[in-house]
Amino acid sequence: MVSGVALICDSNMQIRSVVYNGMENVLKIETGLHFFKLLDQGSLEKATNFIGELKQKRAAFNWEVNFKLGLGIKALYLSGSIIDSDYILVFVETQEDAYQFYEDLMNINSEHIVSVRAAFKETSKYMLESSYNKKVCDDLNVLNNELATMQREISKKNMELNRLYSKLNGELEKARILHQRSxxxxxxxxxxxxxxxxxxxxxxxxxxxxxxxxxxxxxxxxxxxxxxxxxxxxxxxxxxxxxxxxxxxxxxxxxxxxxxxxxxxxxxxxxxxxxxxxxxxxxxxxxxxxxxxxxxxxxxxxxxxxxxxxxxxxxxxxxxxxxxxxxxxxxxxxxxxxxxxxxxxxxxxxxxxxxxxxxxxxxxxxxxxxxxxxxxxxxxxxxxxxxxxxxxxxxxxxxxxxxxxxxxxxxxxxxxxxxxxxx
Structure with missing residues (x-):
């Protein structure tokens, strides 16, 4: 099973239940704990924005957030959906793991399986509507790499343009002085x-x-x-x-x-x-x-x-x-x-x-x-x-x-x- 964590929180983000914790060796989670206590201080604002999107769209997918794992900090990918009044939160180690982790959860014998299945359905719908799937992620990674290459080329061109502009301004200044003296x-x-x-x-x-x-x-x-x-x-x-x-x-x-x-x-x-x-x-x-x-x-x-x-x-x-x-x-x-x-x-x-x-x-x-x-x-x-x-x-x-x-x-x-x- 993919390493990940599934939680159910109330509207105040207090953890009501731990559906599954595949990171138990580095992340101890207790019911009643506020979800934000699991996060690094620097990710609180981003997590707040995640909850905002969750409330607005009823689902959010693959937000990169820093968690406190053991003695260190690690970036995990946070997804979630709202079912009735429950906030179903899932976080995994890579973007590609999220969809598989939801499927793995379907095989877990849990009293919360109905909520998890509903969450999976809502998140799947969100992923389809937002074009979030493995192929799209792969395509986006390719595009990001191409964009990074283009940005490096643009940076080089900008440096060359700045050099040419500087030279042109120097020539214009010489011509201005020549005209003024005439x-x-x-x-x-x-x-x-x-x-x-x-x-x-x-x-x-x-x-x-x-x-x-x-x-x-x-x-x-x-x-x-x-x-x-x-x-x-x-x-x-x-x-x-x-x-x-x-x-x-x-x-x-x-x-x-x-x-x-x-x-x-x-x-x-x-x-x-x-x-x-x-x-x-x-x-x-x-x-x-x-x-x-x-x-x-x-x-x-x-x-x-x-x-x-x-x-x-x-x-x-x-x-x-x-x-x-x-x-x-x-x-x-x-x-x-x-x-x-x-x-x-x-x-x-x-x-x-x-x-x-x-x-x-x-x-x-x-x-x-x-x-x-x-x-x-x-x-x-x-x-x-x-x-x-x-x-x-x-x-x-x-x-x-x-x-x-x-x-x-x-x-x-x-x-x-x-x-x-x-x-």
Whole structure:
């Protein structure tokens, strides 16, 4: 017969009868003893939960509980059922022994055989309903072993992922520093021409860029937005800056008029030679301000946010922009390098921005129209003041929540009195 113990307890878990004790040599059981006295102190909470399930479902099967056997502690498997007001408890040494032990009990000549048979029937029903049988236990053991193997593999993969994440974060930090260093530390301000900028990346590493280059009486002004964020975007912004700088320093014919169309054509040729992937896109608006004539000539590739302008001659207006973005996926012959020309007769203000500012929504309202109205109202404010008004208004519009795209604003202001003095 399988080594095990069968008890009958009352609802307070006092032992009323010992049906069978196959562990008598290490476990002495007396009637009237509380069942919990047989257990190790550390298993009392688990045993309480077992009784809870027993009361709820009328049966419970194969709970591993620590018993005090002789001078030591041993884990046994506890099962039970409630018949009338009796709690029939059975515990054995292994999970596989439980079902056999119930069958063995059927052959014992005992006054409690009726209760034991009823308990066996109730527990068998529970085992079937809960899919507890030897085959299922074997299957579960196999699954547990497979799960343990998978967990070890997952642990190894997690360690490798952590290593790769650490390496990637290091690369991202290097790219962030590279992008940050590429941004102009100070913008030109002389002879009545002043520039103010605001840059807010959506992530630690953004895809927007801006720059202003002063060459005598000319200013090259540009703002760009490249596809994506991260290392690729940082690489593209550095490429834009280097390509434009190289054109101004090496490729531009000093006898030839410096125009935005020629600069963007050079940028497009360089990008084609770099063999960037098809899904790399560069949107850029670049202009040249000729201070001696107050003329601002600009060209756009994919920049859909129209510049806003105010001048003493024309008042407030919205300028043209657009055209195709720079990408290898677009045939080179389709690029137009179209130029537009406006007069920035002092006092004048020019606002350039990326779509991270204008395409923000709040309750179905887009910020673009609000920005235009704000510009018309505040256009004559000094650059730093106007920038602060826009920044505060945008924060109020979004409710201070994080935005999903980079925000770049570049303001140019021409002062009437100072430009006259310069002339």
């Amino acid at each position: 941004l102009p530390k100070q913008l030109p301000e002389k002879d009545g021409v002043k520039f103010t900028a605001h840059y807010q990346p959506a992530e630690n590493l953004g895809g927007d860029f801006y720059n202003v280059i002063n060459l005598g009486d000319k200013y090259i002004i540009y703002i760009s937005d490249v596809s994506g964020h991260g290392i690729d975007s940082a690489m593209l912004t550095v490429f834009i800056k280097e390509a434009i700088n190289s054109y101004l320093a090496l490729s531009h014919d000093q006898e030839e008029l410096l125009t935005p169309g020629r600069i963007l054509r050079h940028l497009a040729v360089r990008a084609r030679n770099e063999n960037f992937p098809d899904d790399y896109f560069i949107c850029i608006l670049l202009g040249v301000y000729y201070q001696n004539t107050n003329e601002f000539v600009y060209s756009s590739m994919g920049m859909q946010v129209p510049p806003l302008m105010f001048s003493g001659k024309t008042g407030a207006c919205e300028l043209s922009s657009g055209n195709l973005p720079l990408s290898k996926a677009i045939e080179f012959d389709m690029f137009q390098f179209e130029e537009w020309s406006v007069s920035l007769e002092a006092p004048a203000t020019l606002l350039l921005a990326t779509d991270g500012l204008t395409e923000q929504f709040n309750k179905g309202v887009q910020y673009e129209e609000r920005l235009k109205e704000l510009f018309r109202r505040e256009m004559s404010s000094p650059g730093s003041d106007l920038m602060e008004v826009i920044r505060r208004d945008f924060e109020d519009f979004t409710g201070g929540r994080e935005v999903s795209d980079d925000i770049t604003i570049l303001l140019m202001q021409v002062d009437h009195k100072k430009t006259c003095a310069h002339e």
